[in-house]
Amino acid sequence: MSKRFEIRLIAPSGYAEDRAACQRGIERLQAAGHTVLGTHVVDRVSLRFAGSDAERAADINQLANPDLPLPDVVMAIHGGYGAISLLAHLDYEGLSARFVESSCVLVGHGDFTVIQCALYARCRIGSLFGPMLVQDFGAGYLRENTWRHFWQTLQSPRTDISWLCPDGQQDLHTEGTLWGGNLSALCSLIGTPYLPVIEDGILYVEETGEQAYRVERMLYELSLSGVLATQRAIILGGLGGQRVSEYDNGYDIEHALDRFAAACGIPVVRGLAFGHGQDKWTLPFGARAVLDVADGTAELLVSGYPYKA
The missing domain is CATH 3.50.30.60 (LD-carboxypeptidase A C-terminal domain-like)
Incomplete structure (x- = not known):
């Protein structure tokens, strides 16, 4: 892996209980030369969620703002439950317009599935079902195959x-x-x-x-x-x-x-x-x-x- 990417973190589901894992994940990505944006989402907590519905939907809807440059990668920090409550509040028209000619890549798994399904059903936006910040890049032991295949897939057609x-x-x-x-x-x-x-x-x-x-x-x-x-x-x-x-x-x-x-x-x-x-x-x-x-x-x-x- 030689390229350096701008990675924006989003938190559409549960909050990140393991703050040490969050920090490890961010530091590993930064040590590999990447710029990590949106780190504030790891600190949000509302009931069992990583912020209110409005805050979590805004993480995604900001990608539809033509005044903000799109990052290279948008990565969910954590799964759990909560993304389904956001689906009726996403700016599908705006997201479709931004992503039609963009190579911005969304990645996550678990509860992030509902976001991936909705974006594909409404906008035909493809994504990657892959590793997330907390349980993967922030794990106590980083799995080499997980790390290697993610970056290979991200950089190859x-x-x-x-x-x-x-x-x-x-x-x-x-x-x-x-x-x-x-x-x-x-x-x-x-x-x-x-x-x-x-x-x-x-x-x-x-x-x-x-x-x-x-x-x-x-x-x-x-x-x-x-x-x-x-x-x-x-x-x-x-x-x-x-x-x-x-x-x-x-x-x-x-x-x-x-x-x-x-x-x-x-x-x-x-x-x-x-x-x-x-x-x-x-x-x-x-x-x-x-x-x-x-x-x-x-x-x-x-x-x-x-x-x-």
């Missing part, structure tokens, strides 16, 4: 990702629009104008801390609502944090995913690390992708997303 699939993965070749995010965040947008209608999609989903039956229920919600009817494949990421109770009789996340895969009617590819979790690949949202699975290895070739040359 194309990214290639390959991974080993679990035993029994069927071979596959398909092409489509890559999109997705956090499972519960996606489901919260069903029936709203903020969930993109994407034909021939390759949908990636991940989740953390939800019980196996809840994960299965949300996957069925995507299916029964018609979202999966227009998808060519699903890529499942990390789905950890479940407890198995005595009542479950051995039913766990593996059973939930196997049951869903058998019922959903489209290919399900597993084993990719993204979203929650310590190591993660950066996945473009709204890009063109080719997905190949052969002999237990998956390869995803992605192009046509915002980047910084």
